[in-house]
Amino acid sequence: MKAVFIDLSGVLYIGREAIPGAREAVARLQASGLVIRFVTNTSRMTRRQILESLRGLGFEIHDEQLVTAPSAARDWFAERGLRPWCLVHKAIREEFEALDQSNPNAVLIGDAADDFTYAHLNRAFELCLEGAPLVGIGRNRYFRLDGHFLLDAGPFIRAIEYAADVEAVIVGKPSKTFFEQVLRDAGCSAGETMMIGDDVEGDIEGALKAGLQACLVRTGKYRPGDEHRIDGDFRVEDSIVEAVDYLLGS
């Protein structure tokens, strides 16, 4: 194995708490010489905030090691000269400031939290009904915060797809295009890379379909039985600690 891609929420931390042993596991990886990318669909924090938050929790992470789905979304619109209407969390609106958002002709849906109102969803729907392409940040069903399971962007993307009878372009996991971008950036081939995540569809199934190896961890949003929800060969470990033990052969 030459490279490892690591999901953030639920793998390194839950809410505002690092998972026991995760810091040391990441430090051992950083010292190992493996190429590392932290790959997240999180759309409640900017890149800068994610980096600060990880460092605040004691994780060693270099700027260029972080790959976020919102950045991939911004690039997608910019490359096509589209003007998106962004139904995203207020915390990450600044990531899209460089794009013209007047008179929108495209729609972006991320995890908008309390901004998922009936009025906002109707706005997204009407634009899609008029032909605006729909871009979704991931297809994640839910995540875990403060002991609660909370709806992620996926269900709302499905809702608009169903209402307007369209199919969303997905940026971030589990999109094969996204995994391939990260592989190119990391300079590694799929077969020599392992994805570690707690989301059996977004992280594990997505990685397998892109040809990577994968390891599901039983932390974060993991629920017993998740490993039987998808087909394919992948490892299952109790946490990032045991996953890193396996990778480093210790």
Added chain:
Amino acid sequence: MKAVFIDLSGVLYIGREAIPGAREAVARLQASGLVIRFVTNTSRMTRRQILESLRGLGFEIHDEQLVTAPSAARDWFAERGLRPWCLVHKAIREEFEALDQSNPNAVLIGDAADDFTYAHLNRAFELCLEGAPLVGIGRNRYFRLDGHFLLDAGPFIRAIEYAADVEAVIVGKPSKTFFEQVLRDAGCSAGETMMIGDDVEGDIEGALKAGLQACLVRTGKYRPGDEHRIDGDFRVEDSIVEAVDYLLGS
């Protein structure tokens, strides 16, 4: 033909306006001796309000001719002794007052309009994740009001189905069980009954699958090309007026 089932919104009226000629068309049907049922998934008005509203617009309708999906939902929970958490429009909450809703062990989703908040959808999702059955009022994608297309209950039901990986029980159109209930109530067989509606899936496809004949009208939410979105033999008419002309052979 011995019976006719008629959808309300988009067929008899749009918003607060009767469709031109619809009043007279209904009066001719009432005088014809055909068995008539007005069949609606509308979940923004109680039965009583629907009857008053139709009569206020000048339509002749008898109490027993109105069949609503929310009533079917209430019966579904009552028959099973379930305690639903009702994510429905505030206007129809009184329809569910007779049900015990404490410590809920089931979920109902109707067209809740502005009550479709992130917090409410999370509540529905968490209950379903814990195993509560999900009941949906129809699967309608959208409806038309004041020149806007607005999201109906269907997209939100899909969102919770996707998030919790469950399948909703649908009361109302297009559920075959629902059409069969209305046929029993009307005392008619499917083959001698025609459904008239503006929703090619909820009204027309649902009716055809239950063995009824069907007529799509080009009013309300109808959009050009809708008639090609489903398979099956059905009529298409400009409005309820021409549909009634056909039925009465005039």
